[in-house]
Amino acid sequence: MNSIWNSAASLSSGLKGLGYIVGSDEEERSEKQNNVENIIEKQFLEQRKIIISSAINQKIAEKTIKSLFLMEGLDNTKPITMIINSPGGDVFSGFAIFDIMRAIKSPVITLVAGFAASMGSIIMLGSKKGKRYATRNSKILIHQPLIGGFFEGRATEIEIQAKEIQETKDRIINLYVEETGKSREDIAKDVEMDYWMTAEQAKEYGLIDKIISSMDEVV
Template sequence: MYISNEARIIRESSHGYDLIPIQDEMLSHREVELVGEVDAASVNALIRQLRYLQRQDPEGQITLFINSPGGSVDSGMALYDVMQAVSCPIRTVCVGLAASMAALLFVSGSRRDMLPHSRIVIHDPLIVQTGGSALKLKAVSDDLMETRQIIARVISEHSGKTLEEVLAKTATDSYFRAEEAVEFGLADHIITSLAEGC
């Protein structure tokens, strides 16, 4: 078995050769990934995969590899809710960067592993450029402040830090290298082999 340039696996069987997308092979080993922006498309694909894996084995661990700058709060919170709702433990592995909503998803894993040179970035939700009346701007601001509290509560719950400690960190962009993330309670382990924790 080897990987082609198009991220497909060529597998020989009694029927000849089959081209299999590498994501399908990963899924068969209960491994999924969040790479790139957190948006409706990436989240919906992951939700389908998590639901499928839960049906296959309601107790089996799923490993979610994350390398993402974050993205949509609504999409990210939808994935967070599903991660909490499935019966399977979900191990998260930070490969490179878990920032913003991706950091929240990483932190919520049942076991949180980081590769040695990976990083986590947490911060308050960002306002989307908007215009309009004063009442519209107030409604946007109120929603943003409520979202800030929700995100901070989730991080607090999974990190063991107080809400005030989390809010102090998210007030500005806070960067954590692997050792710092473990120390702050955002991660559990620094790993040097992807086989660790399986």
């Protein structure tokens, strides 16, 4: 019986060596993928670039904020370029990124490449005026906060939630007013529904400063 187990163990070891064991192969591929991602992240760190290319949530906010602080710590005089291609996401996570962009000493440049929707457009405004760019085929979406599901709970709790939603809406409207120079009435009307803009329309609206065709134009 022992000889059977020994033979099986020997065969298994041999197959692993030849790469026939799926688990081993997957682990190797995963390790290689992680190595590639680490190399890419290192390159972006050296180039002082951050990419937000997914829905904005707490995990994305944490990673982005860590990168901002890290780059500021390395050199707070050089600009950081944040490239945005995002459908938006969590309001609190988005404003966390926005606030830190404004709080650090390093100048931050934002570049929309694809689209900046909802909270993505808020993060886009995290850079100062004159430092907001978009590629020619990009699109921008502004709207009021979206609430999923339905309200459930005691009347007092629903009132509190409704108040929070209204306060968030007001904060977003005020930010768009401040950054675009448009009237509150115009902004409030535009965000009632999804308001999509081309890069050219977003520039005319006051959301971005320049449409680029080359990274050499980002200064």
